[in-house]
Amino acid sequence: MSVPVLSFDQVIDRLLTMRQPYFAKYLAVYSSWYGGIITDPTLMTLPLDDHMVHRGDGVFETIKCTDWNIYALARHLDRLKSSMAASFLEPPVDEKRLIEIVLATVRAGNNGNCMVRIFISRGPGSFSANPYESVGSQLYVIAAAFDPTAPEKYEKGVKLVTTCVPIKTNYFATIKNCNYLPNVLMKKEAVDRGADYAVSLDEKGFLAEGSTENIGVVSKKGELLIPRFSRILRGITVTRVMELARGLTGAQLTATAEADITPEQACGASEMMIFGTSFSILPVVEYDGNRIGDGRPGPVFRRLLELMAEDQAQNAEMLTHV
Numbered sequence: 001m002s003v004p005v006l007s008f009d010q011v012i013d014r015l016l017t018m019r020q021p022y023f024a025k026y027l028a029v030y031s032s033w034y035g036g037i038i039t040d041p042t043l044m045t046l047p048l049d050d051h052m053v054h055r056g057d058g059v060f061e062t063i064k065c066t067d068w069n070i071y072a073l074a075r076h077l078d079r080l081k082s083s084m085a086a087s088f089l090e091p092p093v094d095e096k097r098l099i100e101i102v103l104a105t106v107r108a109g110n111n112g113n114c115m116v117r118i119f120i121s122r123g124p125g126s127f128s129a130n131p132y133e134s135v136g137s138q139l140y141v142i143a144a145a146f147d148p149t150a151p152e153k154y155e156k157g158v159k160l161v162t163t164c165v166p167i168k169t170n171y172f173a174t175i176k177n178c179n180y181l182p183n184v185l186m187k188k189e190a191v192d193r194g195a196d197y198a199v200s201l202d203e204k205g206f207l208a209e210g211s212t213e214n215i216g217v218v219s220k221k222g223e224l225l226i227p228r229f230s231r232i233l234r235g236i237t238v239t240r241v242m243e244l245a246r247g248l249t250g251a252q253l254t255a256t257a258e259a260d261i262t263p264e265q266a267c268g269a270s271e272m273m274i275f276g277t278s279f280s281i282l283p284v285v286e287y288d289g290n291r292i293g294d295g296r297p298g299p300v301f302r303r304l305l306e307l308m309a310e311d312q313a314q315n316a317e318m319l320t321h322v
Contacts, residue, residue, distance in 0.1 A: 019041075028108040033124070050122070050124045050138065057087075059178065061176065062116070065143070079234070083176045089137055098118070111143070111145060115145075117141070120137055130140060157285030157288075161199075168182060174232070207263065216272070226257075227258070240303055244303060252299060272293075280308045
């Protein structure tokens with residue numbers, strides 16, 4: 001059986017017949033390669049020889065937009081700049097222009113409740129590992145419809161397991177880069193084992209991070225503890241939670257700190273939580289088959305979730321209106 005060689009028109013016609021139900025989630029995409037914003041998901045493509053595709057050579061950020069307000073945009077852009085610097089990636093546009101593009105993409109998607117993903121790639125130019133063969137870094141921004149986390153996850157909690165996937169080394173763990181194979185394998189393992197999320201351990205056996213989440217515990221002494229950022233990605237959500245949690249010191253908490261946390265300590269904690277951009281905070285009620293606390297979402301989780309909701313809705317310094 002022969003393999004057809006397609007013309008330009010045949011490819012376009014083929015794309016137009018390939019509309020899928022999930023395309024409805026993709027609202028708008030900015031592509032520096034195209035030079036503008038696309039709202040037809042069938043055209044949301046990028047060059048196969050972009051080094052981000054075949055080498056994972058790129059960095060990204062995911063930002064939540066609620067009621068036309070983008071939460072913690074400045075913090076995400078600061079981390080994006082740090083990731084670019086660590087990857088020796090030249091920014092394709094300056095920060096002012098990047099913000100303009102992000103806001104224009106959200107507007108074009110016509111949905112004020114979405115997830116915004118910013119990708120900076122090495123760019124196309126070859127299939128080698130040589131970054132100097134790229135024609136230049138590229139910017140891709142996508143606004144996608146937001147799928148709310150099921151209410152029962154907040155009300156009943158989630159299950160967490162320890163993954164067997166090795167942790168990334170220090171340098172790469174602290175860069176939000178597009179080489180996410182370890183993260184993918186962690187999520188696959190969690191699903192295969194009937195859990196909601198998985199957490200990795202570092203070389204010394206201490207808790208590290210989830211596939212896309214940060215982890216934290218409330219000790220029996222009332223300390224809110226998170227794994228040390230020297231070994232994991234500094235999450236935007238967990239960083240803000242720790243700041244807000246300091247206001248609970250002397251009431252619900254005795255301290256907030258980075259710490260070395262063993263799985264045994266986590267299993268014996270009063271509460272355990274995970275933190276992420278899309279869901280903010282979720283309570284962990286079971287870890288590696290062990291019940292956490294009394295097996296129900298705890299009071300510190302509930303109060304922190306309230307504080308984060310208030311912060312997202314009211315803190316003008318943390319919200320940028322679109």
